[in-house]
Amino acid sequence: MSPTYTIDDLIYLMSRLRDPDGGCPWDLKQDFASIVPHTLEEAYEVADAIERKDWSHLNDELGDLLFQVIFYAQLGAETERFDFSTIVSNLVAKLVRRHPHVFPDGTLHSPPAERTLTDDEIKQNWERIKQQEREGKEAKGVSRVLDDVPKALPSLSRAVKLQKRASQVGFDWNDAELVLDKIEEEIAELREAIQLGNQAAVADEMGDVLFAQVNLARHLGVNPEDAVRGTNQKFERRFGFVEDNVLKSGKAWSEFSLDELDQFWDQAKAKGL
Template sequence: MQKYTIEDLLYLMGRLRDPELGCPWDVKQDFASIVPHTLEEAYEVADAIAREDWEHLNDELGDLLFQVIFYAQMGSEKERFDFSTIVSNLVEKLVRRHPHVFPDGSLQSDRSETPISEEEIKRNWEAIKLQERNAKETRGISRVLDDVPRALPGLSRAVKLQKRAAQVGFDWNEAEAVLDKMEEELAELREAIAAGDKEAIADEMGDMIFAQVNLARHLGVNPEDAVRGTNQKFERRFNHVEDRVLASGRPWNQFTLQELDSFWDEAKEKGL
């Protein structure tokens, strides 16, 4: 089987985008129209890893790489950037952000044999990123939260917003204080529910979730991972409930919630 290279992939992308002989679908796309596909491919990569489906992960990573190639081709067409500048900028940034590996700032430099802790690496990383943000201020980006991507999933963006605010001292000192804040938000949510104010309910529900993300951050838990794990657990347990219903030969509407809940408890006892 022939082994293709990154140069072949770039050539293929150019062919797909050829205005006369390319693929009509690919030709009509622009940066904005490709974004939903990029997000979908990223989630499919995450899903394959979560399922430890290594065979399909290979394919999903290829699909995600194709998204980068697509953007590079469109950037080249607009004379804004191309694949080579994407790679060059990435290498330059990673060398700059890893001084413990590339001490003199060049790709060929060797690291010191003196060990460095993960905590020190993290401090250095944050200090370098802060320097980069300060440099951006000279180009008109001055607000603390300005470059937190808006297209991130809600929970992930909440974490990044909170971490960024924490860097300038706007943060709770301990998890217990966040728990108190959650109690406050829960009380406000109850009031909104009692009033039947849908707009206020949505607002307070958002505050409650934001506070939960804050607690997860203080406890060292990634909220996206936590929810993903809970989703998988719910799916396993609900599948057991469905198996019990199907085995009975009775339709769903003939079961009481209590009966269905007993099947759920069985799933928990089985460690599902």
């Protein structure tokens, strides 16, 4: 029978991997920066398993993601910055602080609140508490509105966070229709850059168009990452249908005109793919 391990066993395992005397050569070479790409990859693999409803693999992927946290904790302990226990303690304290509707007296074991808050009230409390936390950081040198929006986020997700943060100080459109007008304005500027043949301007205006589209998604309550991910999947399904028909024909791709391929695509749409 396989042994059942605990989080303490995982922390011990990590310390062995980083032990200069008999540890793993690869693990010993790593630092905070070098394992960031692996952390991002593991997070995406968790998201992918959930999206595919692949529950058997989700267990493994969550373990891989947890290992990333343990790795950072070991590096923190070695540099005397923090360790796993301080990570957990700070996290619990923050979550208790950010959920006064669950922990009304501000302690982990406080009795339940007398009244259940609405979703809007919970959101307002959350934003107020996060603002208080940001103000606390200002005293430590984080003084600008956008300073602590992580730069390593995927571009669409970071755009949303930048826009939300600016919105909290009143810098925002108050109507989705105005954002649509802005998108049309940016598209006109993109067309002009294309006509001028200025590739640097094209790239700049293309970014403006995408940023404005993210803004519209935010105003409409749509997560742009989720929207594009869904469109990617839809494209894969429909293109797969087109490819199946090309393969069944026995002809090469080059023997089909774009109109003929579009007909397959329209068939895929009609089938709800």
